[in-house]
Amino acid sequence: MSPAALLAALGRTVLSILAGIGRVTLYALDALSHIVRPPFYGREFGHALLTVGWLSLPVVGLTALFTGGALALQIYAGGARFNAEAVVPQIVAIGMVRELGPVLVGLMIAARVTSSIAAEIATMKVTEQIDALVTLSTHPMKYLTVPRVLAALIVVPMLVAVGDVIGIFGGYAVATQTLGFNPATYLKNTADFLEPFDIISSLIKGAAFGFIAALMGCYFGMRSGRGAQGVGRATKGSVQAAAILILAANFVLTGVFFSA
Amino acid sequence: MIALTQVKKSFDTNHVLRGVDLRVETGTSTVIIGGSGTGKSVLLKCILGLVTPDAGTITLDDQDVLRADRDTFLARFGMLFQGAALFDSLKVWENVAFRLLRGSLKRPKAEAREIAIEKLRRVGLKPDVADKFPAELSGGMQKRVGLARAIAAEPEIIFFDEPTTGLDPIMAGVINELIREIVTEMGATAMTITHDMSSVRAIADRVAMLHDGVIQWEGPVAQLDTSDDPYVSQFIHGRADGPIEAVR
Numbered sequence: 001m002s003p004a005a006l007l008a009a010l011g012r013t014v015l016s017i018l019a020g021i022g023r024v025t026l027y028a029l030d031a032l033s034h035i036v037r038p039p040f041y042g043r044e045f046g047h048a049l050l051t052v053g054w055l056s057l058p059v060v061g062l063t064a065l066f067t068g069g070a071l072a073l074q075i076y077a078g079g080a081r082f083n084a085e086a087v088v089p090q091i092v093a094i095g096m097v098r099e100l101g102p103v104l105v106g107l108m109i110a111a112r113v114t115s116s117i118a119a120e121i122a123t124m125k126v127t128e129q130i131d132a133l134v135t136l137s138t139h140p141m142k143y144l145t146v147p148r149v150l151a152a153l154i155v156v157p158m159l160v161a162v163g164d165v166i167g168i169f170g171g172y173a174v175a176t177q178t179l180g181f182n183p184a185t186y187l188k189n190t191a192d193f194l195e196p197f198d199i200i201s202s203l204i205k206g207a208a209f210g211f212i213a214a215l216m217g218c219y220f221g222m223r224s225g226r227g228a229q230g231v232g233r234a235t236k237g238s239v240q241a242a243a244i245l246i247l248a249a250n251f252v253l254t255g256v257f258f259s260a
Numbered sequence: 261m262i263a264l265t266q267v268k269k270s271f272d273t274n275h276v277l278r279g280v281d282l283r284v285e286t287g288t289s290t291v292i293i294g295g296s297g298t299g300k301s302v303l304l305k306c307i308l309g310l311v312t313p314d315a316g317t318i319t320l321d322d323q324d325v326l327r328a329d330r331d332t333f334l335a336r337f338g339m340l341f342q343g344a345a346l347f348d349s350l351k352v353w354e355n356v357a358f359r360l361l362r363g364s365l366k367r368p369k370a371e372a373r374e375i376a377i378e379k380l381r382r383v384g385l386k387p388d389v390a391d392k393f394p395a396e397l398s399g400g401m402q403k404r405v406g407l408a409r410a411i412a413a414e415p416e417i418i419f420f421d422e423p424t425t426g427l428d429p430i431m432a433g434v435i436n437e438l439i440r441e442i443v444t445e446m447g448a449t450a451m452t453i454t455h456d457m458s459s460v461r462a463i464a465d466r467v468a469m470l471h472d473g474v475i476q477w478e479g480p481v482a483q484l485d486t487s488d489d490p491y492v493s494q495f496i497h498g499r500a501d502g503p504i505e506a507v508r
Binding site for chain 2: 039041047124127128129131132134135136137138
């Protein structure tokens with residue numbers, strides 16, 4: 001390949017990425033603008049709260065429980081190398097609340113909710129249900145996107161809070177049952193070490209990750225191609241984009257919150 | 261009256277509509293015929309604003325459809341989609357009463373349900389279907405539910421996209437009769453796209469043939485069989501030889 005052709009290919013790729021970022025940004029702004037403008041679809045919002053939040057609790061809880069337990073084992077084993085086994089409660093707490101809680105919940109939501117939203121909306125698109133919505137004087141952005149994005153924005157921070165608590169409990173259970181920690185001391189150390197801003201940052205991350213997860217599901221669903229292959233591509237693309245954007249947003253938010 | 265003047269639409273290099281001129285008079289039933297992939301559905305979607313034409317004008321009662329208030333404009337329309345396009349997550353009656361449960365035509369829930377059941381009865385479905393989900397119904401029943409949804413808000417204009425595709429001949433005949441009865445009874449303007457000639461004869465007052473992106477022939481249904489247009493003749497007789505290229 002000649003240098004000119006290589007440059008042209010590189011240019012096309014960069015332009016394509018920039019166009020994609022532009023489309024997603026415009027879609028996000030459009031969704032946000034519709035959140036504050038009537039009509040509002042309460043039933044769809046309630047249904048989204050249930051599917052994004054309540055029905056995600058088992059997977060979030062189990063993920064957090066096992067992660068908290070594994071974290072306690074790792075910190076104990078690692079800390080033993082320089083006689084710092086006692087820091088298990090503090091590190092489990094800070095690790096779960098600041099990082100692992102929000103990130104793991106975000107990724108679980110991307111796997112469970114983003115894929116489901118993308119597949120559902122993409123199927124609606126290929127079976128002309130989106131066109132039918134329009135002919136029935138219903139804006140797809142208001143009826144499909146806004147309830148899901150708003151529900152995720154509200155309910156994912158709650159899931160993160162639940163995940164943080166269960167994760168800390170997982171560490172507590174392992175530490176007190178197998179590593180010989182005193183239960184009361186473990187809980188006191190955890191409570192003393194955590195600061196209010198650790199929890200606030202965790203919830204803010206949860207809101208951001210929830211927004212990204214729901215938005216990617218809706219965006220890729222709405223842009224789905226034809227047929228089963230189109231639905232499959234939309235679903236795969238939505239999960240990939242949501243996972244990458246969640247990890248990127250986590251890096252940015254961690255930098256903003258804790259780099260000073 | 262719906263009037264299309266030199267409507268053009270392309271998708272990349274595929275020039276689907278190359279300058280469509282068509283008049284649909286108020287209260288008449290016009291059927292657009294043409295082979296698969298000739299742009300019949302695109303034409304309907306252009307009128308509804310689901311697809312934006314590249315050129316040309318589409319007016320409804322002398323008002324440009326692209327400049328009309330969307331809600332007011334769409335409130336005048338009902339549409340039966342090819343695959344019925346029922347919402348899987350809603351019960352049958354909620355599908356039929358969709359427009360009556362939200363927006364400017366919103367009614368109390370009990371009243372909307374009553375209207376939905378009445379419309380279901382009108383298309384030959386029993387009230388016990390109302391609480392089922394679309395996935396529990398056969399293809400023919402789904403088409404009937406789609407038809408009930410299209411007429412639920414008693415629109416002035418109804419579009420039918422391939423109303424009999426995928427149905428057995430008896431069910432197709434039933435749907436054709438229902439469409440004709442409902443259109444006559446409501447005094448609605450109807451526009452149907454199909455390549456099913458039995459539908460054409462049962463539903464149409466006037467017929468327009470879309471081929472190669474333009475209206476190739478247009479006239480009353482009574483003149484269809486006697487037309488000397490070679491495209492129409494080949495199409496209605498289903499001949500492989502003629503000006504319309506048949507891919508084998």
